[in-house]
Amino acid sequence: MSLVYIGLGSNLSKPEQQLDNALKSLSAIPNTELVCCSSFYVSQPMGPKDQPDFVNAVVLLKTTLEPLALLEQTQKIELLQGRERKENRWGPRTLDLDILLYGDRIIDLPDLVVPHYGMKAREFVLYPLLEIAENLILPSGEKLSKLVESCPKNGLRIIEF
Numbered sequence: 001m002s003l004v005y006i007g008l009g010s011n012l013s014k015p016e017q018q019l020d021n022a023l024k025s026l027s028a029i030p031n032t033e034l035v036c037c038s039s040f041y042v043s044q045p046m047g048p049k050d051q052p053d054f055v056n057a058v059v060l061l062k063t064t065l066e067p068l069a070l071l072e073q074t075q076k077i078e079l080l081q082g083r084e085r086k087e088n089r090w091g092p093r094t095l096d097l098d099i100l101l102y103g104d105r106i107i108d109l110p111d112l113v114v115p116h117y118g119m120k121a122r123e124f125v126l127y128p129l130l131e132i133a134e135n136l137i138l139p140s141g142e143k144l145s146k147l148v149e150s151c152p153k154n155g156l157r158i159i160e161f
């Protein structure tokens with residue numbers, strides 16, 4: 001059984017609803033349990049600013065699926081929710097599911113790099129992750145709490161339901 005942290009992001013077609021739907025689909029992945037989810041956070045787009053603000057969250061899964069089998073499941077959910085794989089990397093999207101951490105594994109495959117390549121500089125990943133994993137140590141040995149200390153919030157704010 002592995003503990004896997006997944007980043008969720010959306011800035012199209014009712015982003016909060018997109019994340020709610022994604023949570024339902026993630027909890028239905030075979031051999032996988034959705035353990036907990038962070039609050040939903042709103043933030044300005046990193047990269048091109050001429051697009052809507054994003055809604056982001058991080059979830060913790062417990063799974064016996066191997067990394068590429070889990071990736072297949074998350075990509076299926078993205079497509080189900082209307083993500084066109086052809087869109088540009090920095091443009092708006094209905095749903096992004098990124099495998100941030102997979103236990104203590106370091107994975108470097110053409111389709112999957114874990115820890116996620118950009119997570120250390122993304123406030124919209126680090127703050128929700130800290131909310132559900134305050135004592136996390138990354139495979140590199142770095143403390144998540146230290147990374148958050150040096151990551152500006154850039155206006156990131158929790159959506160109060």
Ligand SMILES: CC1(C)Nc2nc(N)[nH]c(=O)c2N=C1O
Nearest residue numbers: 009043044045046047054090124
């Ligand atoms: C376009 C890019 C880089 N910017 C983002 N910016 C924010 N705030 N949140 C995201 O999830 C996000 N995802 C992306 O892929």
